[in-house]
Amino acid sequence: MRHPNPIAIESYDPSWPRRFEAERSALQRIFGCEVRIDDIGSTAVPGLGAKPIIDILLGAEKLSEIESHIPELIAAGWEYMPQHEAILPERRFFAKPKQRPRDFHLHAVEAVSPFWQRHVLFRDFLRRHRDVASEYEALKLELARQYGFNRDGYSEAKRSFIKRRSCQSAEGTDLNKAA
Numbered sequence: 001m002r003h004p005n006p007i008a009i010e011s012y013d014p015s016w017p018r019r020f021e022a023e024r025s026a027l028q029r030i031f032g033c034e035v036r037i038d039d040i041g042s043t044a045v046p047g048l049g050a051k052p053i054i055d056i057l058l059g060a061e062k063l064s065e066i067e068s069h070i071p072e073l074i075a076a077g078w079e080y081m082p083q084h085e086a087i088l089p090e091r092r093f094f095a096k097p098k099q100r101p102r103d104f105h106l107h108a109v110e111a112v113s114p115f116w117q118r119h120v121l122f123r124d125f126l127r128r129h130r131d132v133a134s135e136y137e138a139l140k141l142e143l144a145r146q147y148g149f150n151r152d153g154y155s156e157a158k159r160s161f162i163k164r165r166s167c168q169s170a171e172g173t174d175l176n177k178a179a
Contacts, residue, residue: 007144016043059111066108
């Protein structure tokens with residue numbers, strides 16, 4: 001799918017954690033203690049270059065708990081994108097602001113799901129292994145040049161890196177098995 005903006009990897013921005021925390025607080029006001037909220041993606045790894053979009057993982061016991069708050073999320077400036085459920089039916093996806101360029105992506109899932117585990121484990125692995133994070137950044141820079149506007153191709157090429165690495169979490173959980 002051709003995106004209106006090219007893929008751009010920027011140097012790590014120390015404001016990313018603060019921006020996540022501000023948005024986390026806003027989401028907590030909507031959901032209260034019903035959910036877990038985590039910072040995932042490359043912007044959550046200190047020193048790692050990334051697309052300047054903060055990926056937030058929101059986990060509830062059931063998807064219905066997330067769905068009951070969709071009107072409040074929309075009122076808070078999030079765009080609900082149900083078309084993504086055709087590919088990932090276990091996830092509810094939102095973007096903010098509603099107009100591009102986006103600052104945030106919200107991935108809402110069941111907190112005990114493989115989606116949740118896979119993303120948190122990979123983020124934690126990159127945080128602990130700077131050499132792998134550097135390798136990942138170099139790959140992302142090359143893929144951004146190679147794929148330009150093609151975000152689907154870019155994402156698919158990154159997935160193969162994650163699978164090839166067969167990263168282990170601190171508890172020894174293989175990311176490929178968490179899929």
